[in-house]
Amino acid sequence: MSAEIDRRTGPAEAPRSLVRFAVVTVLTGVGAGIGGMALALLLHAIQHVAYGYSVAHMISTESFLEGVTDTVPLRRLLVLTVCGLIAGFGWWALYRFGRPLVSIRQAVKSDNPRMPGVSTTIHALLQIITVAMGSPLGREVAPREIGSVWAAWLAQRAGLSVRDRQIMVACGAGAGLAAVYNVPLGGAVFVLEVLLCTFDWAVVVPALATSAIAAVVAWIGLGNEHQYQVPQFTLTAQLMVSSVVCGPLFGLAAYGFTRLTSRARALAPKDWRLPVLTILNFAVIGLLAMSWPQLLGNGKGPAGLSFDSHLTVGLAAILLVLKVVITSSSLRSGAEGGLLTPGIAIGALFALVIAGLLNQIWPGMQPGAFAIVGAAAFLAASMQMPITAVVLILEFTRVNHDLLIPILLAVGGSVSTLKLAARWFPLPFVPAKRPVGAVSIERTA
Incomplete structure (x- = not known):
């Protein structure tokens, strides 16, 4: 013990x-x-x-x-x-x-x-x-x-x-x-x-x-179902180098996301304003979903599309921005829920955008493979649980063992970067009296 x-x-x-x-x-x-x-x-x-x-x-x-x-x-x-x-x-x-x-x-x-x-x-x-x-x-x-x-x-x-x-x-x-x-x-x-x-x-x-x-x-x-069905990816030089170079980018993004969501939870009302804000918030999400149905739900849909390389860079960028906004606005309105699958989706979409840009410089990147790497790196840093994040991504996707190397490299870079950023600019304090399931300033439980 x-x-x-x-x-x-x-x-x-x-x-x-x-x-x-x-x-x-x-x-x-x-x-x-x-x-x-x-x-x-x-x-x-x-x-x-x-x-x-x-x-x-x-x-x-x-x-x-x-x-x-x-x-x-x-x-x-x-x-x-x-x-x-x-x-x-x-x-x-x-x-x-x-x-x-x-x-x-x-x-x-x-x-x-x-x-x-x-x-x-x-x-x-x-x-x-x-x-x-x-x-x-x-x-x-x-x-x-x-x-x-x-x-x-x-x-x-x-x-x-x-x-x-x-x-x-x-x-x-x-x-x-x-x-x-x-x-x-x-x-x-x-x-x-x-x-x-x-x-x-x-x-x-x-x-x-x-x-x-x-x-x-x-x-x-x-049933003995898998969360995501992904193709078999091969380990390439582009994937290895990109995972090392871009790992800190996922850490910085996770730091910003953690600050944003922590602040949103801290400001969430519990009085008469709560139903007013949640009705308004979800109605706006409904309006957005009329054009982008991928926004609905916890993020499993866009994450799966990213892993399958079925999203264009432009659509991935739009979904990335909107997903961050509606996740934060939902917390700010007073709605409750976790950030595990939303974190996976945001990391995968961010990686897909980066992969599209990198392919212009060094062609050959597999967007789906890099989306899995990005999902693990962002999740590990945003929830500050590197080992758990790696294990979860491996069990969610059942990817081949070779992909573990770039995942670990990216996770190491992302978590280290978040820790450095949090040391220089501490994460906002969130009162301990929040309801169960809320984000901790040290680690999301």
């Missing part, structure tokens, strides 16, 4: 029961898997009904991007306006009448690691509903919250020590991530690198176990 957790819990902790801990570990994985699967199925069902595609199937071969592109533009505007209504009045009512939310990071650090079950569940459902209807924010926070709430309740009922309850809350979050995205290793590494900041074997074992169990359980309803 890390020295940090030991200092918090103190040396007087009674020896834990390995049997009870093992049982809670297994049940945490099972519960997080069921929760993540249920949230993903709910997301698909709402998407199909809202945009009128593949209504008879929760899981279909037709993607969300294909569904929203095929629907009439006016429907996109109407759905996004309704999304703003639900987001605004939903979160306003939660803040007004619900119990105060406790973030996963706060629960992990607390001597009483518990999260309010009803309020956290409503918070998670609002994120899933709004993302399904077209919110540009990510859906990954919701399954992490559900997994952590379940793990905290189990650990409390089992009478585990404070230290073990903290571990299980973190493992529940990683298992939820693993379930909804089918990334068992990524979920475990997220627990170790981001939430608990230790690779001690006493944490590694439950983190790996819960994430693996959750991913397998989620296969029951979601």
Whole structure:
């Protein structure tokens, strides 16, 4: 166990029961898997009904991007306006009448690691509903919250020590991530690198176990699906050199994006202004989506198009600018959600623009391959989790091993650049009282 957790819990902790801990570990994985699967199925069902595609199937071969592109533009505007209504009045009512939310990071650090079950569940459902209807924010926070709430309740009922309850809350979050995205290793590494900041074997074992169990359980309803289908890329001199040279550019972009989104969250209202701003914000997004349906959703669509090299440089540049703007404006209006998939999309679009320019100087660059490199570099820096970002990108895309070299080179450059920029110009402080899932000034949990 890390020295940090030991200092918090103190040396007087009674020896834990390995049997009870093992049982809670297994049940945490099972519960997080069921929760993540249920949230993903709910997301698909709402998407199909809202945009009128593949209504008879929760899981279909037709993607969300294909569904929203095929629907009439006016429907996109109407759905996004309704999304703003639900987001605004939903979160306003939660803040007004619900119990105060406790973030996963706060629960992990607390001597009483518990999260309010009803309020956290409503918070998670609002994120899933709004993302399904077209919110540009990510859906990954919701399954992490559900997994952590379940793990905290189990650990409390089992009478585990404070230290073990903290571990299980973190493992529940990683298992939820693993379930909804089918990334068992990524979920475990997220627990170790981001939430608990230790690779001690006493944490590694439950983190790996819960994430693996959750991913397998989620296969029951979601199947063993991959997030992105990408072609096989070859390692070229252009890709290697560009990854080294452009890594710092992704770090600078991530620094700017982090400042922008942190500031937006800090200024988000929780009073009567919240529904007003969210309705206005999502109505504007709906208007933009009438011309650019790729903007709808968490960013999986444009990221996939970037990896497949199916976007022109001009369209990628337009989507890049608009994606940054609507992501920040949604946070500023008071909407909640993650930044994982939006970060992947922004990094991929930025890389596609750079690749188009570099090909004018040194032809031969594979835009799709560089988009994957850029997605990893931007995600690693913007969320300050380099190892987790690399693992997630590898599990999302299943790219060949050779592409790992340029990814690591670009990630190293981007993270180092962000750290230097943050040292010279510190990131803005975001109050700790924000709702669960908000961005930390040190690391996004």
